Amino acid sequence: MNKTVNGIARPLRGELTVPGDKSISHRAVMLGALSEGTTHVKGFLNGADCLSTIGCFRNLGIDIELSEDETEVTIHGKGLQGLNACNGTLDCGNSGTTTRLISGILSAQNFDSELTGDESIQKRPMKRIMKPLGEMGADITSVRGNDCAPLHIHGKPLHGITYESPVASAQVKSAILLAGLYADGTTTVIEPALSRDHSERMLTALGANVSTRKLPDGRAEISIEHCDKLVAPKEVLEIPGDISSAAYFISAALLVPGSDVIIRNVGINPTRDGIIEAYLSMGADITFENKRLSGSEDVADIHVRYTEGLHGAEIGGSLIPRLIDELPVIAAVAAGASGKTYIRDAAELKVKESNRIAVMVDGLGKVGIKASETEDGMIIEGQGSALSLNSAEIDTHKDHRIAMTFAVLALAGSGSTEVTLRDADCINISYPTFYEDLGKL
Incomplete structure (x- = not known):
């Protein structure tokens, strides 16, 4: 048009x-799915990108209800170990946030997954998450060998690392932190400057042990400990x-x-x-x-x-x-x-x-x-x-x-x-x- x-x-x-907020809407669905209990969300962004996130988690076995206008969402979480293998390929649409963040989660599951997206997503760089997740023990391959989607993810046990990111990217950082929920020990990301911190805020609110500090040279250090469970919020999550x-x-x-x-x-x-x-x-x-x-x-x-x-x-x-x-x-x-x-x-x-x-x-x-x-x-x-x-x-x-x-x-x-x-x-x-x-x- x-x-x-x-x-x-x-x-x-x-x-x-x-x-x-688009970033918070994505994270509300993802972390709600990984929490124990039901997460109620108001003010959800009903754009195509966030609906792609909902579609992916439904295909991973999560029951998600949408209001008629798609701005209120109820996510029936199954806990950190509650996802099921998708019978087919997960379609991330045009959403780089969906593709990169869900890769961190799927890397630690006990099943294989394949991610794809539209023409644009299949040209966007995924090496930036494949490298640090690989250092944690993840097995992620670019199906076409070009470091872009489609991605094949063979779920494996992960271990914590300290990763110095060359870019201040909330998507890279969040993929690593989400993988860090499952990893043994402590997972740390060091960024040139602090990128948007919605993941850290929401993870902390749901019970994860996350810390952030500014280093003497101005860089940001964000760490997360292995987590046994996330707990859904008692109050309605209102997205600004x-x-x-x-x-x-x-x-x-x-x-x-x-x-x-x-x-x-x-x-x-x-x-x-x-x-x-x-x-x-x-x-x-x-x-x-x-x-x-x-x-x-x-x-x-x-x-x-x-x-x-x-x-x-x-x-x-x-x-x-x-x-x-x-x-x-x-x-x-x-x-x-x-x-x-x-x-x-x-x-x-x-x-x-x-x-x-x-x-x-x-x-x-x-x-x-x-x-x-x-x-x-x-x-x-x-x-x-x-x-x-x-x-x-x-x-x-x-x-x-x-x-x-x-x-x-x-x-x-x-x-x-x-x-x-x-x-x-x-x-x-x-x-x-x-x-x-x-x-x-």
């Missing part, structure tokens, strides 16, 4: 609640709104003059709120209201006002793991800032659903924004408040974050600006109601 988005001449105003989804409305309000938007009930976990820090460094008017704790996660309402005079910034280093998924839309906002914005240390963008560096630079160029690729990021030459956009057709490469980014940027054009998005329905991966919600503002 293609979709055309026009520039608008009026500000965005109003309040909005975005769907539940996904800051990665809120990012598009925050960004739209910064791009469209006169806008004033509040996004309610957003998770502001400090390992995820890098976009706010980046925008504040560019001069944005953003405030947190009604800050509170929901379960083990920090939550707030985010109030954003259009800010004339945004300026370019340098975004890199330890900030990158805290905003890796938001970098495309940050690049779009940089187009409306004065001066250059430098995005560095973000080579990870090349191995997402698309090469997001190349795709963003190409798309920005098509709408009239000067941008260039670097080895590990991009440079965007902003036009400031005099932002002027060309009409163009953008190939989303079926990447949900590219589609939503250019839908938001298109709004900053004049009334005659038309930006057509190819394969615009790829947003169903993470945010099926995105276009409707954008329309509400």
Whole structure:
């Protein structure tokens, strides 16, 4: 499906609640399945990726109930040893989170499994989890010998290791920690910087022994002990709104003059709120209201006002793991800032659903924004408040974050600006109601 988005001449105003956090939704299903007892979840993200996780665990013998609107989930856990072999291949769809995290769990089972996914997943690198899991004793092979899915996993007993990860990746870390639940002894991951910590928070809440400390050189050390059991939470697990989804409305309000938007009930976990820090460094008017704790996660309402005079910034280093998924839309906002914005240390963008560096630079160029690729990021030459956009057709490469980014940027054009998005329905991966919600503002 293609979709055309026009520039608008009026500000965005109003309040909005975005769907539940994608990362937490995945983990709620996985850890609920491995817990003893029943886990009740509200605010589940009913995007295709999270539904792929549900499908995989149903095929592993877990009874999972979904409400009619698929935002409430009941998981009847069977404990750490309760999974059954799947009679067939587990389909992870487009979800890298499903593929990588479930590999850590399946590595320790007493049966064999095979994982696959769509065309995109079959091109995404899996060596980054195969290597550390292999060091723990796992037997994982790439069926085609290219270090990508399909993967064949021969379940085996595992042992704890200390693994120094070359990248700060929550998916790599979580795969190792989930395997560490089953492994003998202590399993430790050392990251260049602390990546999102939803796994650690939820594992701790369910009874696992997890510790995190910052090393003198700035790296993060996360350890988990062998675990005999996880216990389902007594209270309903309420998943906050996904800051990665809120990012598009925050960004739209910064791009469209006169806008004033509040996004309610957003998770502001400090390992995820890098976009706010980046925008504040560019001069944005953003405030947190009604800050509170929901379960083990920090939550707030985010109030954003259009800010004339945004300026370019340098975004890199330890900030990158805290905003890796938001970098495309940050690049779009940089187009409306004065001066250059430098995005560095973000080579990870090349191995997402698309090469997001190349795709963003190409798309920005098509709408009239000067941008260039670097080895590990991009440079965007902003036009400031005099932002002027060309009409163009953008190939989303079926990447949900590219589609939503250019839908938001298109709004900053004049009334005659038309930006057509190819394969615009790829947003169903993470945010099926995105276009409707954008329309509400």
